[in-house]
Amino acid sequence: MAETTDLSKGLPSHPERATLEGKNKFLGFWVFLAGETTMFATFFGTYLGLRNGTGSGPEAADIFSLPLVFIMTMILLTSSLTSVFAMFAMKKNQFKKMKAWMWVTVALGAAFLGFEIYEFVEYVHYGLGFTTSAFASSFYALVGLHGAHVLFGLLWISLLLIRYRNSGITLTNAPKFYVSSLYWHFIDVVWIFIFTVVYLMGIGG
Amino acid sequence: MGENLSQPFEKSAMTQEEMVKINREQRIQTIAFAFMIAITLLAFIAVGADVVPGAFATPFILGLAGVQLFLQLFYFMHLKDKDHGWPNTFIVSGIVLVIPTIVALMLLIGVTKY
Amino acid sequence: MLCASSFVPTFVLGGVTGVMLAMAPVDHLYHDTYFVVAHFHYIILGGIVLGLIGATFYWYPKMFGHKLNEGLGKLTFWLFYIGFHLTFFVQHILGLIGMPRRVYTYLEDQGMEAMNMVSTIGAFVMSVAIILLVVNVVYSAMKSPKASSDPWDGRTLEWATHTPVPEYNFAQTPQVRSLDPLFYEKIHGDGTMKPAEPVADIHMPNGSIYPFTISLGLFFVGFGFIMLNMEAIISPWIVIAIGGIITFGSMALHSVKEDHGYHITKETVEEIEKEVGTNG
Numbered sequence: 001m002a003e004t005t006d007l008s009k010g011l012p013s014h015p016e017r018a019t020l021e022g023k024n025k026f027l028g029f030w031v032f033l034a035g036e037t038t039m040f041a042t043f044f045g046t047y048l049g050l051r052n053g054t055g056s057g058p059e060a061a062d063i064f065s066l067p068l069v070f071i072m073t074m075i076l077l078t079s080s081l082t083s084v085f086a087m088f089a090m091k092k093n094q095f096k097k098m099k100a101w102m103w104v105t106v107a108l109g110a111a112f113l114g115f116e117i118y119e120f121v122e123y124v125h126y127g128l129g130f131t132t133s134a135f136a137s138s139f140y141a142l143v144g145l146h147g148a149h150v151l152f153g154l155l156w157i158s159l160l161l162i163r164y165r166n167s168g169i170t171l172t173n174a175p176k177f178y179v180s181s182l183y184w185h186f187i188d189v190v191w192i193f194i195f196t197v198v199y200l201m202g203i204g205g
Numbered sequence: 206m207g208e209n210l211s212q213p214f215e216k217s218a219m220t221q222e223e224m225v226k227i228n229r230e231q232r233i234q235t236i237a238f239a240f241m242i243a244i245t246l247l248a249f250i251a252v253g254a255d256v257v258p259g260a261f262a263t264p265f266i267l268g269l270a271g272v273q274l275f276l277q278l279f280y281f282m283h284l285k286d287k288d289h290g291w292p293n294t295f296i297v298s299g300i301v302l303v304i305p306t307i308v309a310l311m312l313l314i315g316v317t318k319y
Numbered sequence: 320m321l322c323a324s325s326f327v328p329t330f331v332l333g334g335v336t337g338v339m340l341a342m343a344p345v346d347h348l349y350h351d352t353y354f355v356v357a358h359f360h361y362i363i364l365g366g367i368v369l370g371l372i373g374a375t376f377y378w379y380p381k382m383f384g385h386k387l388n389e390g391l392g393k394l395t396f397w398l399f400y401i402g403f404h405l406t407f408f409v410q411h412i413l414g415l416i417g418m419p420r421r422v423y424t425y426l427e428d429q430g431m432e433a434m435n436m437v438s439t440i441g442a443f444v445m446s447v448a449i450i451l452l453v454v455n456v457v458y459s460a461m462k463s464p465k466a467s468s469d470p471w472d473g474r475t476l477e478w479a480t481h482t483p484v485p486e487y488n489f490a491q492t493p494q495v496r497s498l499d500p501l502f503y504e505k506i507h508g509d510g511t512m513k514p515a516e517p518v519a520d521i522h523m524p525n526g527s528i529y530p531f532t533i534s535l536g537l538f539f540v541g542f543g544f545i546m547l548n549m550e551a552i553i554s555p556w557i558v559i560a561i562g563g564i565i566t567f568g569s570m571a572l573h574s575v576k577e578d579h580g581y582h583i584t585k586e587t588v589e590e591i592e593k594e595v596g597t598n599g
Contacts, residue, residue: 014288168213169213
C-alpha cells in the first residue's frame, strides 16, 4: 500500500492514486461508469424508439423551450469545470480552495436541479403527464433518471464535504473526492447527449 | 500506516517543475471548457436559428456531441493522462462492440432503409 | 472432469442453435417457440450448471477439508447429464413442430404428448441427481477421511495453501515462475512454492456489513415495487422508502466511516504457520 510512496515530503502529486485502495477505487469507479453508460444507453434507445408515439398528447416541438435548456446546459457545463478546478486544488494540497470549488459545484448542481423541477412542473401543467403518451413516459424516464443522478451526486458530494469539513486532504479522502468528481463529469456527459438527442433533435431534427 | 492515512499534509510534495506543469494543465482545461461552450452554442444556434438545413441538422449536432464527449472524457476525466490504460481499454472495446450493434439495430428496426 | 468434458458438446449444441436464432429471417419461424427454450437451457445448464457442479466437487476439499464421495459424484453426473438431454433435446423438436413458449399447457392430438412426457421424465431424473448431490454432502461430512492440502495433485496456487486456509492465505507471497506455478515447482523444484518476501506483519481489511445491508435494502425496494399490484396492509411506497433508506444509508455510512483494516503481527503469523504446518 502506502509503502510505495514517500510521504515525508508531503502530499503526493496524485493523492487519489497513492494507495492501493485509491487505485482500486479509481478502476472500480470506471467499471461502475461503464455499467451506468449501458443503463443510460437503454433509456436513450427507448426514447429514440418511442419519441414519435405522442398519441393525442403534446409533441416534443410543442413544449421544449430552447432558452431554458440552454441555461441548464451552461450551468451543468460550468459545474463540471469547477469540479475540475477542485481536483487541481486537491492535487496541490490547497484544501480550502478545493472545498470552495466543490461547494460551487454543488450550488450549480442544485440550480440545475431546480430548473429541471421547474421544467417538469411546466410540462405537467401543459398536459404532459407521465402516462400521457409513450413519448411522455420515455422522456420523463430518461431525463428524470438523469435528474435522480444529479440529486444523488449533490447529496454525495455534500456528505463528503460535511464529513471532511476540516480534516485537510488525506490519502483516504482524496480518492473519495476524486471519484465523486468523476461521477459529476459523467452526469455532464449524459446531459450532453440528452440536450442533443432529446431537446435539439426534438425541436429541429 | 493506518494512522497516516487520515493525516492531512503540511505541504505538497510537488516539485517546482510539476507545479508549472499542473498550472499549464489547468489552463489547457479552461481552454477545453471554452471550446465546449463554443460547441454547445454552435449546436443551439444550428437548431434554434435554423442555420443548418433540416436533413443535415441531426448528424451535425450529433457530431458536435461526439466532440464534446471526447473533450469531457479525455480532458476533464483525464483519460489522456497515463495510468488510465484499463479504462481506455474498456472504452475502446465497448465502442468496437457498440458500433456494429447500433448499425444492425437501426437496419432491423427500420430507422434506415435500403 | 466428467462435467468439464461434457460441457463441450452441450455448449456446442447451445452455440449452434444460438447461431440459428441470430439469423433474423430464420428466427422469424421459431421465435417464441420451445426451440428457444431448448437453446438457452443448453447454454445455461451446459455452460453454467455443469461448471458449478464440477467446481463444487473440485474445490470441496479446499473449502471443507474433506472430499465428496466419488462414486456418488459419478452417479450424480450421469443422472444429471442424461436427465438434462432427455428434458431439453426433445424441446428442439417440439419447438420446430410449433409449441409456443411461455405457455404451460398445449393442445391435445398435436403429436406433442409423447415428447412432453419424455421431457417431464428427464426433469425428474435431473432432480434426483441434485438430491443425490445433497445426500453426498451429508454422507461425506460423516464418512470421508480428512483431505490433505493438495488432494488432486493440483497445478495452481490455491493447492499450495494449507487446509483449512489461514485468513491471510499465504504468509509470504509466493514467487510465481509459470502459468501453472505449483505444477512448475513440482517438476522443476521440490514441489513447494518459494517465498518472494520475508515474513512480516500482514495488513488485512476489516469485515464489513454494508454490502449485505445494501442488498437487503434493494430487496425491500424490489419487493415494494411488486407490491404495487397487490392488496397489501401497508402502502408499498413505505416499503420502497424503507428499502431506499437502508441502501443509500449504508452507502453513506460506508463513505463516512474510515476503515483502514488491521494488521496481523509477525509473531501471530509465525504461530499460525507452525500450527497449520504440523497438521496439514
